[in-house]
Amino acid sequence: MALKTIGTYEFPSRSRQELYGEDMLVHVWWKDNPMFCAAATFRAPQAMSWADFRAAIVDPWASSDPDYDASHAFSWGLDGQPFTPEPGTSLADLGIGHKHTLSFWG
Amino acid sequence: MTATPTRPARKLSMKARYSALTRDLDWEPSYVSSEEMFPYTSFEGIKIHDWSKWEDPFRLTVDAYYKYQAEKDKRLYAVLDGFAQSQGHLSLSQASYLNAMKIFLGGVTPLEYQAHRNFAFLSRHFNGPGPRFAALCQSQDEIRHAQTEIHTLSNYNKYYSGMHSFLKQHDRVWYMSVPKSYFDDALSAGPFEFLIAIGFSFEYLLTNLLFVPFMSGASFNGDLPTMTFGFSAQSDESRHMTLGLEAIKFLLEQDEDNVPIVQEWVDKWFWRGYRVAAIVAQMLDYMLPKPVMSWKEAFELYFEKQMLEGLFPDLEYYGIKPPRHVQQAIDEKEALSHFVYWVFYNFSFAANFTTSIPSKEHQAWLAENYPDTFVDYFQKPRWDKAQRIVDNGGRFFFMGLPQLCQVCQIPMTFPEPGDLNTICQRTSDYNGEHFNMCSDGCKWIFDREPEKYVQAWLPVHQIYQGNCGGPTVPDVLAWYGMQEGDGGEIAGSRDEVNWAAWHGTPAAKEA
Numbered sequence: 227m228a229l230k231t232i233g234t235y236e237f238p239s240r241s242r243q244e245l246y247g248e249d250m251l252v253h254v255w256w257k258d259n260p261m262f263c264a265a266a267t268f269r270a271p272q273a274m275s276w277a278d279f280r281a282a283i284v285d286p287w288a289s290s291d292p293d294y295d296a297s298h299a300f301s302w303g304l305d306g307q308p309f310t311p312e313p314g315t316s317l318a319d320l321g322i323g324h325k326h327t328l329s330f331w332g
Numbered sequence: 333m334t335a336t337p338t339r340p341a342r343k344l345s346m347k348a349r350y351s352a353l354t355r356d357l358d359w360e361p362s363y364v365s366s367e368e369m370f371p372y373t374s375f376e377g378i379k380i381h382d383w384s385k386w387e388d389p390f391r392l393t394v395d396a397y398y399k400y401q402a403e404k405d406k407r408l409y410a411v412l413d414g415f416a417q418s419q420g421h422l423s424l425s426q427a428s429y430l431n432a433m434k435i436f437l438g439g440v441t442p443l444e445y446q447a448h449r450n451f452a453f454l455s456r457h458f459n460g461p462g463p464r465f466a467a468l469c470q471s472q473d474e475i476r477h478a479q480t481e482i483h484t485l486s487n488y489n490k491y492y493s494g495m496h497s498f499l500k501q502h503d504r505v506w507y508m509s510v511p512k513s514y515f516d517d518a519l520s521a522g523p524f525e526f527l528i529a530i531g532f533s534f535e536y537l538l539t540n541l542l543f544v545p546f547m548s549g550a551s552f553n554g555d556l557p558t559m560t561f562g563f564s565a566q567s568d569e570s571r572h573m574t575l576g577l578e579a580i581k582f583l584l585e586q587d588e589d590n591v592p593i594v595q596e597w598v599d600k601w602f603w604r605g606y607r608v609a610a611i612v613a614q615m616l617d618y619m620l621p622k623p624v625m626s627w628k629e630a631f632e633l634y635f636e637k638q639m640l641e642g643l644f645p646d647l648e649y650y651g652i653k654p655p656r657h658v659q660q661a662i663d664e665k666e667a668l669s670h671f672v673y674w675v676f677y678n679f680s681f682a683a684n685f686t687t688s689i690p691s692k693e694h695q696a697w698l699a700e701n702y703p704d705t706f707v708d709y710f711q712k713p714r715w716d717k718a719q720r721i722v723d724n725g726g727r728f729f730f731m732g733l734p735q736l737c738q739v740c741q742i743p744m745t746f747p748e749p750g751d752l753n754t755i756c757q758r759t760s761d762y763n764g765e766h767f768n769m770c771s772d773g774c775k776w777i778f779d780r781e782p783e784k785y786v787q788a789w790l791p792v793h794q795i796y797q798g799n800c801g802g803p804t805v806p807d808v809l810a811w812y813g814m815q816e817g818d819g820g821e822i823a824g825s826r827d828e829v830n831w832a833a834w835h836g837t838p839a840a841k842e843a
Contacts, residue, residue: 229783230522232375239765239786241793251796253735253768255755260713261728263675264743264755265735269796287732292721305759325766327735327757 243324248272252317253327254284257303261291265327270317277313300330350391355384358461370459376522379587383460386582389574397469401476404564408480411560416487425553426621427831428822430492431685433485433558435615436546438498438684439511441481446515447530448474454523463582466575470531473568484561493826494684497813501684504800505812506791507611507676509741513788514608518601520784525597527579533601536576537643539569540634541609545616548624577643584650591651600780602655603773607740613669614676617698618690626701627669636662657773660749666702667752670710671745677718678730679743680819682809688822689718709752727821733792737770738785739777744770762786 229235243250250272255265268283280296288294302309305326312320322328344352361369373380414420424430451471458464489495502508518529534542547562549555580598583590613627625633644654673687680687690698695715698706721728734743748754749772758775760767762782769775778785794800801811809819817826 229781230376232372232522235783237783237787239763240789241786241797242765245797251793255735255757257754260753261717262730263671263678263734263745264730265757266730266732267735267792267796268732290729290731292724292726306757323766325768327759327768 241325246324250317250322250324252279252322253325254287255327255329256288257329257331259291265329272318273316275314275316276311276320279317280311280313299332301332303329303331346391349393350388353393353395354388354465355461366459370457372457372523373459376524377593378524378583378590380459380583381586383458383462385585386460386462386466387578388462388466389578390571392465392469392571397472400567401472404567405476405480408560408564409483412484412487412557415557420554420556421488421491422834423554427492427827428619428686428688429549429553429555429621430488430494430827431687432546432549432615432619433488433555434494434498434685435611435619436558437481437485437495438501438505438508439611440542440546441478442499442502443511443515444474444478444481446519448472448478450519450526450530454526457523463579466578470572470575473565473572477565477568480561480564484557487557491830493815493817494686494819496815498684500813504791505682505684506679507683507742509789509791510611511608513741514604517604517784524583524593528583528594528597529601529604531572531579532576533598533605535569535572536580537598537602537639538605538609538635539573540638541630542605542612543569544634545612545624545630549616549620552622552624553620580647580652581650584647584652588651595652596780598652599656600777603657603661603771603777604740606661607742607770607774610668610672610742614673617669617701618673618676618687618694619685623694623697628665628701631661631665656776657771660771660773663749664746666705667709667747670698670702670706671747672742674710674714675734675743675745678728679734680821681729682805682812682814683819684812684814685818686820686822686825686827689715689722705752733795735768736790736792737774738767738788738790739769739774740771741788741790742770744768746770 241251246269248271249269252268252270253265254268256262266287268287270279270283274282285294285296288296302311304320304322306329309320309328360366367374448471451467451474455464455468455471458467485495502512515530518526518534521529543562543565547559550558550562580594583594613631616624616627616630640654640658644652676683676685677687677689695706695711699711718728734745736742737744744755744757746756748756756771758769758772760769760775760778760782762778763786765786767778767782767786769778791800795803795808801807822828
């Protein structure tokens with residue numbers, strides 16, 4: 227259904243990717259840990275490797291829970307589909323897009 | 333020349349006075365068209381054939397209106413003075429009770445002011461004098477509520493944290509964006525949608541759920557000023573409820589083509605209002621040292637019984653069905669407050685209120701009121717672990733920023749229908765961009781008007797764009813105007829320490 231307006235109504239998204247330069251927003255959802263009330267949102271370079279993303283961004287956040295073990299082998303998903311991380315590959319090359327959601331469990 | 337003395341006019345009846353002082357002030361435009369004079373009442377597709385059919389059951393006139401309001405103000409301000417002079421701030425149930433009022437002041441009071449603005453707009457822009465006058469009175473009520481709420485709570489600001497910058501924080505703080513964006517959505521809609529959004533859905537459908545819990549909480553917890561404010565506003569609110577109902581019936585009776593438009597607005601604004609009410613749910617179940625009733629009980633009484641069983645059977649006559657997604661709200665009543673207070677427990681380091689693990693007695697109350705959910709889904713997996721972390725000298729906080737729903741802006745915490753162990757995640761792609769929503773209700777709202785919601789000012793995204801003071805938590809808190817003692821954990825907080833000192837309890841001597 228089209229928006230009913232009194233005139234032309236065209237406004238850009240207030241969170242479009244270009245507002246983040248070479249970076250993007252990525253959601254990370256620890257699916258089977260209810261301590262985290264929601265998935266987290268991070269700003270990360272699209273060219274960042276998976277290994278760096280894990281070490282610099284995901285691990286410090288997940289360590290909010292003192293039981294977090296970074297060496298544990300988690301299963302991963304991307305937007306509900308199975309996902310296989312590769313440490314040396316960039317987030318963009320792994321197919322992770324702006325505001326998409328990674329999840330892990332196990 | 334001397335004027336011929338005339339006999340004083342006979343006093344008019346109330347009905348005649350109302351007619352003379354409201355309806356008679358209308359005129360037909362002569363040198364502009366009515367479309368030019370009232371440019372906003374056609375684009376939404378609502379058809380009005382006879383504006384004079386708008387009934388005002390109160391038949392208020394301006395002079396009577398101001399006289400009543402002045403009397404109510406006098407009574408309220410006498411109570412406020414007495415409370416301040418008798419050191420009333422010391423007689424609350426607990427300092428932590430005021431967390432509920434900190435949320436009310438920053439989250440709700442500015443909405444009263446926004447309601448004032450938009451009803452003032454409607455009092456100019458409706459074609460009919462009846463609805464124009466009703467909107468004028470409501471506009472005046474709303475600014476009076478904003479002012480009296482601020483005055484009512486200002487005494488506490490002298491003694492307690494978290495209330496000093498409520499207006500700035502309404503525009504900036506992450507959770508305040510929930511009520512703010514809700515109202516902005518209504519303000520940026522057309523006049524009839526606003527009337528259904530605020531006049532009907534907010535002021536009629538959900539009003540008892542939104543306001544009664546705060547006022548009953550005040551009454552149970554020694555907050556005489558807020559309770560008195562509640563009474564002072566109550567007669568206005570009952571007038572607003574009547575007008576909200578009149579508004580929807582007027583639109584439905586004017587033209588059958590209005591029915592599907594109004595139905596979609598009811599569907600949208602029920603869900604929008606229900607999501608805002610999640611903040612009330614956690615307040616009712618977790619923030620009151622002396623609880624009044626559970627959210628579940630309030631929802632069953634004020635919504636299921638009064639609205640679904642009382643109102644909607646009446647509206648069925650016009651072809652209006654209960655709101656889309658209402659079943660989801662009913663299913664969530666066992667769990668809503670627990671999810672939302674857990675969000676606040678995760679993030680109160682960045683708020684103007686404090687949170688803590690509920691006491692053993694409080695957890696027993698929660699288990700009793702939520703026998704099917706609290707213990708298995710919330711106490712064991714969340715609170716027991718939070719307690720273990722505290723016992724080891726820590727305090728669990730979410731060390732990051734949460735994923736927000738593009739529509740309601742609440743962190744995406746709500747459960748998948750029928751599965752309390754899984755967070756509900758919904759997405760939509762629009763113009764090549766990916767958007768995230770917390771529920772089928774919010775996704776339906778987004779998909780209906782994506783052009784509107786892509787503009788959402790999501791606090792988390794704004795922080796990451798560098799628009800909120802800087803990249804670190806202290807930068808953002810400074811930009812929020814937070815001061816030492818505003819947020820965090822209740823135990824050891826500034827308010828708790830002061831409270832103990834004022835009451836000479838042992839905790840104060842240790843502190």
